[in-house]
Amino acid sequence: MGPVPTCWTDAMPQQKEEWFNIFRKSFDWPSGLEHVVRDRYNAICTKIYRDLIYKTVRRKKEPEHLKGDAYQGLMKKRATPEFKIKSERGSLNERGGKKEGIIEATHYGGSRSFLDRVLGKGKKKGKVEMTAPEFFVDMHSKVDDKGNRHWTKAKDKELHDAYLRDKENTPNRPDNDIWFDLVEGYKKGSVYETGEAHGVF
Known part of the structure; x- marks a missing residue:
C-alpha cells in the first residue's frame, strides 16, 4: 500500500476516479446533473474520510484496515511541522478565530441532525x-x-x-x-x- 493521504483532497486523482466509477455502477442520474453528483459525492467522501482518519489516529494503534508502513507513514506525516500548522489553523477557524474563551453559537439546532x-x-x-x-x-x-x-x-x-x-x-x-x-x-x-x-x- 502506498502513502496514506491525511485528507480526501490529497488522495491520488486516479484512485478517486476509480472509486467514483465504482459508485457510478450502482446509481443512475441525468447527464445534466453530473457536476452536482460529483460535488455531493466529494463532499460526502471528504467527511467520511476525515472521520475515518480521526478514528484511526485516536486509537493510537494500527487498525486492521491499515497496517505496517501505511500506518506509520500516516502518523509520520501528521507529525510534520507543516501538518501541525495546517491543523492548528483549521482548529482556530472552527473556533471562529478564538484561541480561548466562549465560542459564539453557530446553530441552535440541539443534538438532532x-x-x-x-x-x-x-x-x-x-x-x-x-x-x-x-x-x-x-x-x-x-x-x-x-x-x-x-x-x-x-x-x-x-x-x-x-x-x-x-x-x-x-x-x-x-x-x-x-x-x-x-x-x-x-x-x-x-x-x-x-x-x-x-x-x-
Missing part, C-alpha cells in the same frame, strides 16, 4: 416539515421568553432579511427557489447551511 429536523422525525416521519428558508431560521435563531428573536450572527439576519425582500418582490415564486438563488445554489455539493438535509428541499 439537520435531516431529522427537516423531516420532522418523531412527528410525521418522512414528511418535509419546512422549507429551506424556514429551516435556516430554525437553525440560526431562537425566540426568548419575551418573544424577541435572536440570531446566531448578524450576517445570518442580513441574509434572511434579503430573502424576505426578494419574497415580497416575487410573491408567486416558490420559497425554496428564492432561497437557492439568494445563496447561489449548490457549493461543494451542498446548499448553504443545510448540511445533509439539502437533498430533501
Whole structure:
C-alpha cells in the first residue's frame, strides 16, 4: 500500500476516479446533473474520510484496515511541522478565530441532525416539515421568553432579511427557489447551511 493521504483532497486523482466509477455502477442520474453528483459525492467522501482518519489516529494503534508502513507513514506525516500548522489553523477557524474563551453559537439546532429536523422525525416521519428558508431560521435563531428573536450572527439576519425582500418582490415564486438563488445554489455539493438535509428541499 502506498502513502496514506491525511485528507480526501490529497488522495491520488486516479484512485478517486476509480472509486467514483465504482459508485457510478450502482446509481443512475441525468447527464445534466453530473457536476452536482460529483460535488455531493466529494463532499460526502471528504467527511467520511476525515472521520475515518480521526478514528484511526485516536486509537493510537494500527487498525486492521491499515497496517505496517501505511500506518506509520500516516502518523509520520501528521507529525510534520507543516501538518501541525495546517491543523492548528483549521482548529482556530472552527473556533471562529478564538484561541480561548466562549465560542459564539453557530446553530441552535440541539443534538438532532439537520435531516431529522427537516423531516420532522418523531412527528410525521418522512414528511418535509419546512422549507429551506424556514429551516435556516430554525437553525440560526431562537425566540426568548419575551418573544424577541435572536440570531446566531448578524450576517445570518442580513441574509434572511434579503430573502424576505426578494419574497415580497416575487410573491408567486416558490420559497425554496428564492432561497437557492439568494445563496447561489449548490457549493461543494451542498446548499448553504443545510448540511445533509439539502437533498430533501
